[in-house]
Amino acid sequence: MSALTFSLKHRTDQRVDMSPLVCNLLKGMEPSEIGAIELQSGKRKIRVDELFKISGSDTQQIVIKNSFGKLDFIGKELDGGSILVEGDAGAYLGLGMKSGDIGVTGNVGIYAACEMKKGFIVIGGNAGDFLGAALPGNKMGMKGGTVLVKGNVGERAGDHMRRGNILIEGNAGDYCGSRMTAGTIAVMGKTGRYLGYAMRRGTLLLWNQPVLSASFNDCGAHTLAFLPILFASFKKLNSKFADASMAFNRVQRYAGDMSEIGRGEVLVKIG
Amino acid sequence: MIINGVKIDATFAEAFPMKATRAIITAQNEKWAMISAQAMTGFATSVIACGCEAGIERVLDSSETPDGRPGVSVMIFAMGGKGLAKQLETRAGQCVLTSPTSALFAGIDSDKKIPLGKNLRYFGDGFQVAKLIDGKRYWRIPVMDGEFLAEATTGQVDAVGGGNFLVLAKSQPQALTACEAAIEAMRKIPNVIMPFPGGVVRSGSKVGSKYKALGASTNDAFCPTLKGMTRTDLSPEVESVMEIVIDGLTKEDIDKAMRVGIQAVCDLGAENGITRVSAGNYGGKLGPFHFHLQEIMA
Numbered sequence: 152m153s154a155l156t157f158s159l160k161h162r163t164d165q166r167v168d169m170s171p172l173v174c175n176l177l178k179g180m181e182p183s184e185i186g187a188i189e190l191q192s193g194k195r196k197i198r199v200d201e202l203f204k205i206s207g208s209d210t211q212q213i214v215i216k217n218s219f220g221k222l223d224f225i226g227k228e229l230d231g232g233s234i235l236v237e238g239d240a241g242a243y244l245g246l247g248m249k250s251g252d253i254g255v256t257g258n259v260g261i262y263a264a265c266e267m268k269k270g271f272i273v274i275g276g277n278a279g280d281f282l283g284a285a286l287p288g289n290k291m292g293m294k295g296g297t298v299l300v301k302g303n304v305g306e307r308a309g310d311h312m313r314r315g316n317i318l319i320e321g322n323a324g325d326y327c328g329s330r331m332t333a334g335t336i337a338v339m340g341k342t343g344r345y346l347g348y349a350m351r352r353g354t355l356l357l358w359n360q361p362v363l364s365a366s367f368n369d370c371g372a373h374t375l376a377f378l379p380i381l382f383a384s385f386k387k388l389n390s391k392f393a394d395a396s397m398a399f400n401r402v403q404r405y406a407g408d409m410s411e412i413g414r415g416e417v418l419v420k421i422g
Numbered sequence: 423m424i425i426n427g428v429k430i431d432a433t434f435a436e437a438f439p440m441k442a443t444r445a446i447i448t449a450q451n452e453k454w455a456m457i458s459a460q461a462m463t464g465f466a467t468s469v470i471a472c473g474c475e476a477g478i479e480r481v482l483d484s485s486e487t488p489d490g491r492p493g494v495s496v497m498i499f500a501m502g503g504k505g506l507a508k509q510l511e512t513r514a515g516q517c518v519l520t521s522p523t524s525a526l527f528a529g530i531d532s533d534k535k536i537p538l539g540k541n542l543r544y545f546g547d548g549f550q551v552a553k554l555i556d557g558k559r560y561w562r563i564p565v566m567d568g569e570f571l572a573e574a575t576t577g578q579v580d581a582v583g584g585g586n587f588l589v590l591a592k593s594q595p596q597a598l599t600a601c602e603a604a605i606e607a608m609r610k611i612p613n614v615i616m617p618f619p620g621g622v623v624r625s626g627s628k629v630g631s632k633y634k635a636l637g638a639s640t641n642d643a644f645c646p647t648l649k650g651m652t653r654t655d656l657s658p659e660v661e662s663v664m665e666i667v668i669d670g671l672t673k674e675d676i677d678k679a680m681r682v683g684i685q686a687v688c689d690l691g692a693e694n695g696i697t698r699v700s701a702g703n704y705g706g707k708l709g710p711f712h713f714h715l716q717e718i719m720a
Contacts, residue, residue: 295554314554335553352551376525376571377553377562379490384556414549 155210157203159217165193170224174232177210220260226253245272264298273299280305283317299390309336320391328355350408350415357419367407372421374401423716427692428699430715435586435701438709440499441506442581442671444529447518448493458521459494462513467618474500474509475669477615488527495529497615499583499669507536515542525571532577539572582711585668585676588700589687594662596695601664604683613675614668626665629704660697673711681718
């Protein structure tokens with residue numbers, strides 16, 4: 152069985168809600184039935200076969216070709232299976248995802264991996280603001296799984312994050328790890344202002360010295376035993392994070408945010 | 423059956439079901455991993471009085487440990503899961519948490535999990551940090567030498583305790599030399615421990631006692647000094663008997679260990695004063711696992 156492939160025929164003016172096209176909802180459906188599904192686009196509904204040319208039949212392996220930045224909610228609450236997006240994706244990629252894999256070759260919009268529970272997302276390009284964050288008004292962001300971003304990420308990455316890993320090969324914008332409750336965000340590039348703003352617990356793992364707020368206290372230089380285990384867990388990734396030369400276990404440890412409970416930490420590579 | 427002049431008795435060792443777990447202790451170097459492991463497995467020779475039987479299984483190379491440091495694999499056996507968990511936790515808290523540079527990891531996988539660092543974390547007084555890596559939870563507990571890293575849980579499995587054999591010799595040094603050779607060979611077998619000091623028991627026991635308070639007492643039939651006083655099982659020339667007790671994850675593991683151990687004893691042979699190899703047989707009162715010496719050596 153070849154992958155169920157949706158090739159975009161034309162770019163819509165309005166944004167499209169792609170949430171019906173996830174592996175768990177399409178299980179057991181024929182391509183003709185899938186073609187008849189209606190997607191919300193702006194204020195009108197649009198049939199899947201009107202927007203996409205459909206080929207293949209393996210509903211547990213979805214490919215979206217010629218994707219662009221107005222296709223929102225790709226992989227919403229995905230529960231098993233895989234989705235490969237060739238091109239860009241819109242907002243809310245993998246929103247509330249439960250398990251499975253999502254890969255995007257291009258850039259993604261805001262709120263990618265928002266409130267994600269489990270699974271793996273890899274973004275080849277850049278990600279927008281609120282990566283792995285909570286929806287506005289909610290208090291729990293990403294609760295598990297791993298997100299790998301090969302490019303840069305916007306502001307508020309990991310806002311209210313509770314568990315899981317966000318791995319950023321590029322730079323992170325302002326307020327990275329803001330209001331974080333737990334979990335790990337690793338940034339190989341540079342970080343913006345207000346790093347870890349109001350974070351309660353969790354780890355920000357950095358390769359470059361950040362500009363830290365006054366509410367982060369220096370705890371000195373340390374060799375931490377969990378870091379080799381953490382880096383070993385990245386070895387299976389197709390990423391710079393899997394590169395043994397990028398791993399380290401000697402860090403400068405800063406505790407914060409002291410204006411919150413202060414149990415979070417910023418670990419910065421030494422040397 | 424006679425091997426190299428050593429008589430192998432037509433008897434069997436009796437063993438009983440136990441629960442077991444394995445933990446891996448790592449440290450900055452093998453010396454400190456071993457110090458921690460020795461402390462953790464101290465006073466753990468017999469469930470009768472110690473609550474568990476524990477021993478060092480083997481030394482681990484850096485490539486075999488989760489954190490890439492030298493390590494030691496430790497196994498603990500107890501009569502029930504509850505007792506096992508209690509002993510593991512007490513010993514981990516007193517002997518690994520306190521030991522310089524140490525870290526503690528699960529050494530066996532099973533559906534049934536028992537706490538390793540799960541409760542030790544409270545030593546961190548609120549400063550402890552959890553990390554979930556590849557589905558395994560680790561606790562980072564701040565301590566004075568840095569951080570104590572402990573995996574939250576390890577596995578508990580069904581196991582077999584009390585496999586044994588007796589070495590009968592013409593003198594005490596000869597019996598001990600034979601047992602030392604057996605232990606050296608048996609330590610190469612995985613999934614088993616010999617929990618008594620140096621792996622050798624000089625005070626083998628029988629089930630029951632004339633004293634009501636005791637469940638076990640000296641194995642008078644094999645005590646050389648009682649040859650003229652009791653229904654002895656010893657011939658006149660036997661002056662010393664020592665026992666090797668083996669706990670293993672499965673009956674087959676104990677079979678293997680007994681085979682190499684008895685073979686090492688027999689290799690020394692009658693010319694080195696070894697006369698017989700026998701086993702602790704309690705007439706079926708002790709446990710359902712039977713290790714027939716002649717079958718094992720066949």
